[in-house]
Amino acid sequence: GRESGGIIDPRPATTGPAYENVDTVPSDDFFTQTNFKGAFGSYNWMSGYSWLAENGRLGHVATDEQFATKLPSSSRLLGNYPNPFNPSTQIRFELSAPASVRLSVYDVTGRLVSEMNMGNLEQGIQQIRWSTQSASSSQVTTGLYIYQINTGNEVLTGKMLLLK
Numbered sequence: 001g002r003e004s005g006g007i008i009d010p011r012p013a014t015t016g017p018a019y020e021n022v023d024t025v026p027s028d029d030f031f032t033q034t035n036f037k038g039a040f041g042s043y044n045w046m047s048g049y050s051w052l053a054e055n056g057r058l059g060h061v062a063t064d065e066q067f068a069t070k071l072p073s074s075s076r077l078l079g080n081y082p083n084p085f086n087p088s089t090q091i092r093f094e095l096s097a098p099a100s101v102r103l104s105v106y107d108v109t110g111r112l113v114s115e116m117n118m119g120n121l122e123q124g125i126q127q128i129r130w131s132t133q134s135a136s137s138s139q140v141t142t143g144l145y146i147y148q149i150n151t152g153n154e155v156l157t158g159k160m161l162l163l164k
Contacts, residue, residue, distance in 0.1 A: 008057055011040045029157075045078075045094070045125065075099075077149065077156040078125065084161040088131035091147060091158070095123050099151035103128055105135070106146045113140060132162065 012018035018037045025031035034041060046052065078092035091103065101121045105114040113135045118128060130147065132140045142164045149156040 008052055009044065010046065011042060011044055012036065012038065014042060075149075075151055075154050075156060077158050079158060080130075080147070080160050084163040086163050087133065088129055089160055091128045091130055091149070091160075092125065093149050093156055094125045095121060095151065098123050099153070101126070101128075102150045103130065104148045104150065105130060106148075107140075108144050108146070112136075113145070130160075 018040075019035065022035060022037055025033050027033075036042075051057075073096060075096045076094050078094060080089045080091040082089055095101075099121060101118040103114070103116045103118060104112060107113055114130070115136075116128070116130075116134060128149075140162065142162055145160050145162060147158050147160060149158075
């Protein structure tokens, strides 16, 4: 990371050790292979999301083009927290373009337990709070739930665990 005049840029130099000897992760729906170690590559995903960004402390210190903020070509799921949860969790995702978003939550048998139209959301990182009170049935019990973010063009799918 770099700092200049109270502005923090957490991205590592592309010629530094964060880009060397990167481990290969299992090929599954949970892990995402990257070409860097740590939370940051060349894309600063905290812009528009953190206290630093909200208070003008998050910046892009480097001026060379390799560190320019890039927008993803497709939307991506950033997971939910806390997980496991009770009674609510925050589902995070990044939209590659403005979209009308719908959140659907299913139990492991495929039964729809909740559907929420979130309306039109802006491009960038978004967050939706999902609570057991959002379920259309009082039959929400401890277990694994599947959630889907539908943008009209894309469907992002994740797993979350409710512990009562």
